[in-house]
Amino acid sequence: MFSMLHSGAALPLGVSLGFALLLGVVHGITPDEHTWPITFSYAVGTYSARGGLIVGSIFALAFTLQRAFLSELAYLGLSRVLSSPSVNNPVYVAVGIAMAIAGYVALRRAREHRAAGGPPRPFVSPGMAAVHGLVAGFGVGAYALILYTVLAPSMPGPAYGFLPGLLFGLGTLIIQAPAGALFGYYMRRLHLPDRSIQSIAARAAGDTLFFGGFAFAVVGLAGIFWPAAVTWSLPTYIAIPNLDSINIGLVLVMFVVLGIGFSSVFFGIRRERALLLRS
Numbered sequence: 001m002f003s004m005l006h007s008g009a010a011l012p013l014g015v016s017l018g019f020a021l022l023l024g025v026v027h028g029i030t031p032d033e034h035t036w037p038i039t040f041s042y043a044v045g046t047y048s049a050r051g052g053l054i055v056g057s058i059f060a061l062a063f064t065l066q067r068a069f070l071s072e073l074a075y076l077g078l079s080r081v082l083s084s085p086s087v088n089n090p091v092y093v094a095v096g097i098a099m100a101i102a103g104y105v106a107l108r109r110a111r112e113h114r115a116a117g118g119p120p121r122p123f124v125s126p127g128m129a130a131v132h133g134l135v136a137g138f139g140v141g142a143y144a145l146i147l148y149t150v151l152a153p154s155m156p157g158p159a160y161g162f163l164p165g166l167l168f169g170l171g172t173l174i175i176q177a178p179a180g181a182l183f184g185y186y187m188r189r190l191h192l193p194d195r196s197i198q199s200i201a202a203r204a205a206g207d208t209l210f211f212g213g214f215a216f217a218v219v220g221l222a223g224i225f226w227p228a229a230v231t232w233s234l235p236t237y238i239a240i241p242n243l244d245s246i247n248i249g250l251v252l253v254m255f256v257v258l259g260i261g262f263s264s265v266f267f268g269i270r271r272e273r274a275l276l277l278r279s
Contacts, residue, residue: 013160016151020164023151024171027143028060028179030242033249034095034136035063037212037256039176041099042129043183044261045106045205047197055129056180057173062133064169067147070137071165074152089230091138092220096213098135102128103210110202141249142241143168187265192272200268207264212256219248 011019028035038059043052102125151164187201223230233245242250 011151011154013156016154017163017167020147020151020167021171023143023146024168025174026171026240027168027242028172028175030240031250031253032141032242033216033252033256034091034139034141035060035172035176036179036253037208037216037261038095038099038129038132038136039180040183040257040261041103041205041208041212042132043180044187044208044265045201046184047187047201049181049185049188052184053177053181055126056183057177058126059129059133059136059180060169060173060176062130063137064133064166064173066134066137067165067169068162069165071147071152071168072158072162074148074165075155075158075161087138087140089220089223091135091140092216092223094135094138094220095132096216096218096220098128098132099209099213099216101213103206103208103213106202107206107210110199110206137169142244190269192269193276196272196276200265200272203268204261204264208256208261211260215252215255215260219252223248 039056042055042059046052046055147164147168151168152161155161155163187197187204190197190200192200219230230248233247235245236243238244
């Protein structure tokens, strides 16, 4: 399949659409900076499998609609503009600002509810998850390059131009929605009182969105004013996009999800257990 893409051979419609769906599934599995950090941030804040599934689905559906729209534009001749790597840096800044705002509100509301003596209710807005999906879809990577420069232009007419992007997004949804449910389910399996779980979830969601947002914005600004700082990569020799090199995108995923997200959960568990032992 990849040899056919690189050779410029025309692909049958069914093969092109099936490949778009497969690309979306692989995109959803691999550590992509425009999916995993955002899905994790919102899903842990719901502290339930159902809530995680809902926000993960909303984010991925918004991402799907945006990719379908850009796929149509690529068919109409804008593939060179849409596939420009320089688009990534403003997207990082926009995603980062949206994340930081959501994180600030989440942390503030958690403190207010805790000070009032009620259960902390994390700010996990489905609307904000949708906004994140729409913004994140502007990111350009190896998958977007294939989508915009090969699959979308190969469609037989303008009525079909949106289909590769739609199927790509649905492939991502197939992975990201269950991932959101898994993150939410994990929070329910901490074997702690509901109030403690709510407190941990609120703090983890807020920390991940707020500090992760700053990380995204800093990387985006660095890319705009100092491109060499974010264009480095170390090859891994794994022939799968997002795993073929260690680069700034992979570092962002690891920093936001593991460095901030899971660390916040870990220290939150220790904090809540210590409080329970004192009470």
